[in-house]
Amino acid sequence: xxxxxxxxxxxxxxxxxxxxxxxxxxxxxxxxxxxxxxxxxxxxxxxxxxxxxxxxxxxxxxxxxxxxxxxxxxxxxxxxxxxxxxxxxxxxxxxxxxxxxxxxxxxxxxxxxxxxxxxxxxxxxxxxxxxxxxxxxxxxxxxxxxxxxxxxxxxxxxxxxxxxxxxxxxxxxxxxxxxxxxxxxxxxxxxxxxxxxxxxxxxxxxxxxxxxxxxxxxxxxxxxxxxxxxxxxxxxxxxxxxxxxxxxxxxxxxxxxxxxxxxxxxxxxxxxxxxxxxxxxxxxxxxxxxxxxxxxxxxxxxxxxxxxxxxxxxxxxxxxxxxxxxxxxxxxxxxxxxxxxxxxxxxx
Amino acid sequence: xxxxxxxxxxxxxxxxxxxxxxxxxxxxxxxxxxxxxxxxxxxxxxxxxxxxxxxxxxxxxxxxxxxxxxxxxxxxxxxxxxxxxxxxxxxxxxxxxxxxxxxxxxxxxxxxxxxxxxxxxxxxxxxxxxxxxxxxxxxxxxxxxxxxxxxxxxxxxxxxxxxxxxxxxxxxxxxxxxxxxxxxxxxxxxxxxxxxxxxxxxxxxxxxxxxxxxxxxxxxxxxxxxxxxxxxxxxxxxxxxxxxxxxxxxxxxxxxxxxxxxxxxxxxxxxxxxxxxxxxxxxxxxxxxxxxxxxxxxxxxxxxxxxxxxxxxxxxxxxxxxxxxxxxxxxxxxxxxxxxxxxxxxxx
Numbered sequence: 005x006x007x008x009x010x011x012x013x014x015x016x017x018x019x020x021x022x023x024x025x026x027x028x029x030x031x032x033x034x035x036x037x038x039x040x041x042x043x044x045x046x047x048x049x050x051x052x053x054x055x056x057x058x059x060x061x062x063x064x065x066x067x068x069x070x071x072x073x074x075x076x077x078x079x080x081x082x083x084x085x086x087x088x089x090x091x092x093x094x095x096x097x098x099x100x101x102x103x104x105x106x107x108x109x110x111x112x113x114x115x116x117x118x119x120x121x122x123x124x125x126x127x128x129x130x131x132x133x134x135x136x137x138x139x140x141x142x143x144x145x146x147x148x149x150x151x152x153x154x155x156x157x158x159x160x161x162x163x164x165x166x167x168x169x170x171x172x173x174x175x176x177x178x179x180x181x182x183x184x185x186x187x188x189x190x191x192x193x194x195x196x197x198x199x200x201x202x203x204x205x206x207x208x209x210x211x212x213x214x215x216x217x218x219x220x221x222x223x224x225x226x227x228x229x230x231x232x233x234x235x236x237x238x239x240x241x242x243x244x245x246x247x248x249x250x251x252x253x254x255x256x257x258x259x260x261x262x263x264x265x266x267x268x269x270x271x272x273x274x275x276x277x278x279x280x281x282x283x284x285x286x287x288x289x290x291x292x293x294x295x296x297x298x299x300x301x302x303x304x305x306x307x308x309x310x311x312x313x314x315x316x317x318x319x320x321x322x323x324x325x326x327x328x329x330x331x332x333x334x335x336x337x338x339x340x341x342x343x344x345x346x347x348x349x350x351x352x
Numbered sequence: 353x354x355x356x357x358x359x360x361x362x363x364x365x366x367x368x369x370x371x372x373x374x375x376x377x378x379x380x381x382x383x384x385x386x387x388x389x390x391x392x393x394x395x396x397x398x399x400x401x402x403x404x405x406x407x408x409x410x411x412x413x414x415x416x417x418x419x420x421x422x423x424x425x426x427x428x429x430x431x432x433x434x435x436x437x438x439x440x441x442x443x444x445x446x447x448x449x450x451x452x453x454x455x456x457x458x459x460x461x462x463x464x465x466x467x468x469x470x471x472x473x474x475x476x477x478x479x480x481x482x483x484x485x486x487x488x489x490x491x492x493x494x495x496x497x498x499x500x501x502x503x504x505x506x507x508x509x510x511x512x513x514x515x516x517x518x519x520x521x522x523x524x525x526x527x528x529x530x531x532x533x534x535x536x537x538x539x540x541x542x543x544x545x546x547x548x549x550x551x552x553x554x555x556x557x558x559x560x561x562x563x564x565x566x567x568x569x570x571x572x573x574x575x576x577x578x579x580x581x582x583x584x585x586x587x588x589x590x591x592x593x594x595x596x597x598x599x600x601x602x603x604x605x606x607x608x609x610x611x612x613x614x615x616x617x618x619x620x621x622x623x624x625x626x627x628x629x630x631x632x633x634x635x636x637x638x639x640x641x642x643x644x645x646x647x648x649x650x651x652x653x654x655x656x657x658x659x660x661x662x663x664x665x666x667x668x669x670x671x672x673x674x675x676x677x678x679x680x681x682x683x684x685x686x687x688x689x690x691x692x693x694x695x696x697x698x699x700x
Contacts, residue, residue, distance in 0.1 A: 066446070066468075074435050075646065080428030087422050087449055094454065096468070097447040098414070099431070101439050110442075120414075120444070228635050254631070261635040283602070284632050287576050287609040298423065 009315045015044035020314065066096040067308060068121035070111055070129050072103045072195075076226070077254065077282050078297055082127045082149055085301020093309065095122075102129050111135045114142045123308045125149060125301075128195055131156070145311040149304045151196055153321060157311070159304045161295045161326040163197050167204025167249070169328050170277045170293050174247045175212050178337035179275060182209070183238040183245035185224035185231055185255050201251050201279070220245055224255035231258025239266065239274075246337045247275035253282035253292055260288065260333065271335030281329060289332035296324055357663045363392035368662055414444040415656060416469035418459055418477050420451045420543075424574070425602060425630050426645055430475045430497055433649020441657065443470075450477050459483045462490045471656045473497060473649075476543055479504070493659040497652045499544055501669065505659070507652045509643045509674040511545050515552025515597070517676050518625045518641050522595045523560050526685035527623060530557070531586040531593035533572035533579055533603050549599050549627070568593055572603035579606025587614065587622075594685045595623035601630035601640055608636065608681065619683030629677060637680035644672055 013020045016037075023041050067090050071079045083099070090097050098121055101107045110116045111124070112134040124139060128150040131139070136156075139146050148158035174182050184205050187198035202221070209216050219241060222234040231250055235258065238245055250256035256278030260270060268274050278285060281294030303322055361368045364385075371389050415438050419427045431447070438445050446469055449455050458464045459472070460482045472487060476498040479487070484504075487494050496506035522530050532553050535546035550569070557564050567589060570582040579598055583606060586593055598604035604626030608618060616622050626633065629642030651670055 073432065075429055075432035077425075077428075080423055080425075080431075083428075083447070084421065084423035087447060091449050091455060094458075099435060099445045099447060101435055106442065107439060228631060232635075257632055257635045261637075264637070283576060284605055287580075287605045288636070289609075289612070 011048055012041065012044045015048060016040045064120055064122050065094070066098050066121050067305065068098045068100050068117065068124040070100040070102050070124055070126040072101070072127075072129060074099065074101065078252070078280065079127060081297040082301035082304075085298035085303075086125055086305045087301075088298075089302050089305035089309070100124070102126075108132070108135070112138045114138050117144060118142050122312050123147070125304045125308055126151075127301075127304075128197065130196065145308060147304045147308045147311075149300050157307050157320045157322070159300045159307065159322045159324060161300075162323055163200035164204040164207070166279055166293050166295070166326050167201035167251075168208045169204070169326065170249045170279065171205045171208035172211075173277060173291070173328055173330065173334065174249065174275060175208060175214075177247070177275065177334060179245075179247040180212075180214055180337070181217070181220065181243060181245040181247075183235075183248040184221045184251075185234040185238075185248055185259065186221065186251040187223060187226055198251055205249060224250060224252075224258065226252050226255060228254050228258040228261070231255030232262040233258070235259040235262040239268075245274075247277070247334070250276065250278050253278035253280040253285045253290060256290055256292065256333075257282075257284070257288065260290070270333050273338070275334040275337070277334050279326075285329075286331070291331045291334040292329055293326050294329050295326045300324055359396055360389065360392045363396060364389045412468060412470050413442070414446050414469050415653065416446045416448050416465065416472040418448040418450050418472055418474040420449070420475075420477060422447065422449065426600070426628065427475060429645040430649035430652075433646035433651075434473055434653045435649075436646075437650050437653035437657070448472070450474075456480070456483070460486045462486050465492060466490050470660050471495070473652045473656055474499075475649075475652075476545065478544065493656060495652045495656045495659075497648050505655045505668045505670070507648045507655065507670045507672060509648075510671055511548035512552040512555070514627055514641050514643070514674050515549035515599075516556045517552070517674065518597045518627065519553045519556035521625060521639070521676055521678065521682065522597065522623060523556060523562075525595070525623065525682060527593075527595035528560075528562055528685070529565070529568065529591060529593040529595075531583075531596040532569045532599075533582040533586075533596055533607065534569065534599040535571060535574055546599055553597060572598060572600075572606065574600050574603060576602050576606040576609070579603030580610040581606070583607040583610040587616075593622075595625070595682070598624065598626045601626035601628040601633045601638060604638055604640070604681075605630075605632070605636065608638070618681050621686070623682040623685070625682050633677075634679070639679045639682040640677055641674050642677050643674045648672055 009020055009023050013023045016023065018037060018041060022037065069083060069086050073079055087097050100111055102111050112132065121144065123145040125147050130151050131146065146156050148156055150160050152158060152160065171182060184202065186202060206216055220238065222237055224230040224234040231254065235248060238248060248259050250259055256276050259276045263270050263274050270276060278290050278292040281292050285292050307320060357368050357371050361371045364371065366385060366389060370385065415434065417431060417434050421427055435445050448459055450459050460480065469492065471493040474494060474496050478499050479494065494504050496504055498508050500506060500508065519530060532550065534550060554564055568586065570585055572578040572582040579602065583596060586596060596607050598607055604624050607624045611618050611622050618624060626638050626640040628645065629640050633640050655668055
């Protein structure tokens with residue numbers, strides 16, 4: 005294990021902050037102290053991480069958060085989690101949206117980032133080579149939320165497990181034709197989450213000896229209307245599914261709306277399971293695989309600040325637990341596939 | 353009406369930008385032009401607004417948005433609206449949360465704001481005298497969203513009308529005992545919206561000759577659980593209401609959840625109307641008074657940028673329209689007040 009800045013501090017008998025200042029050539033370090041630090045660093049073979057060192061002083065006291073969008077529930081909750089930590093440390097939060105080319109360019113522009121942020125949290129955004137190079141060249145550490153970080157620290161749930169857990173729940177209720185409402189594969193932001201959840205769905209089906217039917221997999225655009233449209237298309241199939249796994253609660257809400265409009269009983273005629281545990285999910289009695297979204301924002305902020313403050317550089321892949329929450333929208337599959345029609349009140 | 357910078361520009365035969373540069377003593381203005389501008393300004397009695405002038409150059413290219421919280425739907429949508437405009441102009445967005453004393457202090461700290469933002473949009477936050485003074489002293493224009501701005505530009509719906517419209521809708525359906533789920537009156541952020549909606553509710557009741565019953569007015573904390581608790585308390589009254597006006601859709605969702613848990617039919621046993629037209633409202637078939645929340649964020653950003661870019665200084669009070677959207681959660685009042693119990697599926 006290479007020597008850490010803490011090792012150097014211990015050997016030199018000074019604080020980590022002093023080591024950082026000494027190695028960066030900042031004032032307020034006595035020449036004799038600086039010499040001691042340099043000697044200790046040389047003896048231990050310590051190579052200062054320019055990124056961490058440059059940031060030890062928290063130059064801008066601002067954390068950048070890169071998101072594709074602000075409005076959808078997931079992103080607003082991650083932002084809220086980051087904000088809680090950042091504000092608690094009396095830092096500011098700069099929002100960097102990267103939903104278009106201009107936004108992606110901003111995140112790849114040193115001129116745009118330098119002196120504005122001390123580091124970046126990227127939420128469901130796979131950083132491009134160019135963006136990574138810009139961040140590194142400007143001593144800006146980054147932490148990813150939702151996506152695997154390769155060489156960067158990241159906070160995420162095991163999305164294969166998410167897909168598998170939800171599918172196994174439906175299989176255990178006797179469903180064998182399970183619709184999957186997710187996201188298109190072609191994605192300029194390289195958003196890998198749907199692919200991983202889809203893999204979990206396939207794994208669970210395979211374990212149950214069920215051949216996947218590509219007609220049951222549709223794009224729901226991670227929105228309520230998209231979920232409703234996908235459900236409509238699924239129910240129009242010659243052999244419609246008896247259950248739907250929606251990759252987000254918002255898409256699940258769309259499926260529920262469509263079911264209500266069609267007069268289908270949930271879960272009598274159709275079971276629906278979501279992913280997220282959106283604020284509204286419990287009120288809707290939605291069965292879902294929960295992920296601690298706000299907590300993921302908090303942990304990403306803690307990780308980033310650890311890198312900035314203490315010069316921690318080891319990439320940490322932090323997998324947070326997801327959990328199946330069984331509520332009222334999933335139930336046993338009916339032997340008879342023909343959906344019944346019933347007259348019902350608007351929402352009850 | 354005092355002369356505007358536009359008047360000066362017209363008289364001097366130059367652009368507003370040139371007037372701004374001339375009055376601030378910036379280079380790139382010919383001496384003869386500067387003289388003509390100063391003469392016109394003197395003749396018209398034009399007093400340069402230091403705030404607008406100082407900002408015409410867009411020093412930081414960053415807009416600050418002050419919000420009590422990021423997570424709740426309303427705030428995330430306003431932020432999304434601001435972000436759309438700000439990003440379109442290639443500016444950045446700094447989030448300033450003011451939910452605690454430290455946050456409020458930050459917004460009153462020139463050292464904290466100076467050089468970081470070109471202006472501030474305050475969402476559902478009444479600025480204190482100290483905050484206003486700090487903003488003015490630092491040449492930082494502000495625009496309010498959701499609250500009346502006195503001398504500041506603001507973007508808001510007519511919240512008295514919102515309360516009146518929702519109440520009149522319930523009255524027209526024959527309801528006479530209408531619960532009101534809102535917000536506590538004691539509020540350090542001086543959030544006046546609930547008071548205004550309450551006034552509209554009282555006005556509509558008065559117009560219908562109905563004496564308000566204070567027991568029917570409860571705090572729902574603008575959250576789903578708060579709405580459920582308030583609904584529970586209302587339904588436990590000796591004479592429970594037959595309808596509830598919730599001051600936000602999120603509180604209305606809580607009311608609907610409670611109704612479902614109690615086996616009450618909606619709207620058969622209980623009508624519920626919300627305010628917002630939350631993304632999820634349509635999927636839930638919720639009757640609500642919609643407000644264009646994202647649009648309010650966009651318009652506030654446009655107003656602020658107009659002040660920053662063009663030196664517009666006239667306070668604009670922009671009232672955007674709210675609209676009743678009748679869906680499935682409101683219906684005729686039953687003559688018989690005793691709620692019926694029915695066995696129902698989880699959500700249908």
